[in-house]
Amino acid sequence: xxxxxxxxxxxxxxxxxxxxxxxxxxxxxxxxxxxxxxxxxxxxxxxxxxxxxxxxxxxxxxxxxxxxxxxxxxxxxxxxxxxxxxxxxxxxxxxxxxxxxxxxxxxxxxxxxxxxxxxxxxxxxxxxxxxxxxxxxxxxxxxxxxxxxxxxxxxxxxxxxxxxxxxxxxxxxxxxxxxxxxxxxxxxxxxxxxxxxxxxxxxxxxxxxxxxxxxxxxxxxxxxxxxxxxxxxxxxxxxxxxxxxxxxxxxxxxxxxxxxxxxxxxxxxxxxxxxxx
Amino acid sequence: xxxxxxxxxxxxxxxxxxxxxxxxxxxxxxxxxxxxxxxxxxxxxxxxxxxxxxxxxxxxxxxxxxxxxxxxxxxxxxxxxxxx
Numbered sequence: 001x002x003x004x005x006x007x008x009x010x011x012x013x014x015x016x017x018x019x020x021x022x023x024x025x026x027x028x029x030x031x032x033x034x035x036x037x038x039x040x041x042x043x044x045x046x047x048x049x050x051x052x053x054x055x056x057x058x059x060x061x062x063x064x065x066x067x068x069x070x071x072x073x074x075x076x077x078x079x080x081x082x083x084x085x086x087x088x089x090x091x092x093x094x095x096x097x098x099x100x101x102x103x104x105x106x107x108x109x110x111x112x113x114x115x116x117x118x119x120x121x122x123x124x125x126x127x128x129x130x131x132x133x134x135x136x137x138x139x140x141x142x143x144x145x146x147x148x149x150x151x152x153x154x155x156x157x158x159x160x161x162x163x164x165x166x167x168x169x170x171x172x173x174x175x176x177x178x179x180x181x182x183x184x185x186x187x188x189x190x191x192x193x194x195x196x197x198x199x200x201x202x203x204x205x206x207x208x209x210x211x212x213x214x215x216x217x218x219x220x221x222x223x224x225x226x227x228x229x230x231x232x233x234x235x236x237x238x239x240x241x242x243x244x245x246x247x248x249x250x251x252x253x254x255x256x257x258x259x260x261x262x263x264x265x266x267x268x269x270x271x272x273x274x275x276x277x
Numbered sequence: 278x279x280x281x282x283x284x285x286x287x288x289x290x291x292x293x294x295x296x297x298x299x300x301x302x303x304x305x306x307x308x309x310x311x312x313x314x315x316x317x318x319x320x321x322x323x324x325x326x327x328x329x330x331x332x333x334x335x336x337x338x339x340x341x342x343x344x345x346x347x348x349x350x351x352x353x354x355x356x357x358x359x360x361x
Binding site: 040143146147150151153154155164165166181216217223224248249252253254255257 | 318327
């Protein structure tokens, strides 16, 4: 039997959210909520998400992927989207899944989606999870925002105008909305992103955590901030596995690319029955 | 050139060259010559250099010339590594 693909809209406090749900032909586990990355990284990630959802469905997991408000096919504009509304969206998706008989018991949080998920979990807006898988999580919002703003600055490298990311940060701080690579970033959204910081530990409600980083070559060392966070979480009794996968940064490549090994190892991570804390 | 291998590895990944990354040399022309080397690629390359060096790169530390060739990218990495 093939996975059943269902797409539609669900009601959220901030507007109708488009979702894609892949139902396992033979459900054996709970539902995995996929928490998308930010802006263009999501477009580059869609193929990987579809592939992992298909693999998970074949192993008994139902997955749900929402487009957060103002993104993808959901209602609203990116210019008016806020991080707080995205956190609420996650809570609404979890409630909707529960009501439709597919309780969310695990998440796959990608890039900035990891930081947003952490906020929602910290605020108690999501249920306690059995498993959390992170794909190259981003927790340092200030640095991430600078890297995103650089898309606009880099475009100026070949032209005459030479604006800096510092200029753009300053304009956002004054309340301006700035267009970056086709995305209208409001000052409120920018403030939300840059207020995100690397947490001191990982909450127990995430359950067993597997953290995947994509590296360019074997033997790459885990970034210091990441190893410090993993160690702190383990010291607090959390079950945290860090793994690296050699390959291309599919969310960042010029053409759409995939990383089959990451998909296979992600499915294994969801299947492993690790103690949550 | 000290960081040529690092530059080749980063550029190969940013441009999705796969095994063709081996064909890059210090003289390989990039920005302005390679159509797929656009602003998105510059951002990817800078992000990867930041991850490699564990640092944040200031705008004033880079210019278009740093992306003219593979060798220029290697020199940029070395300059940032040394904090110059």
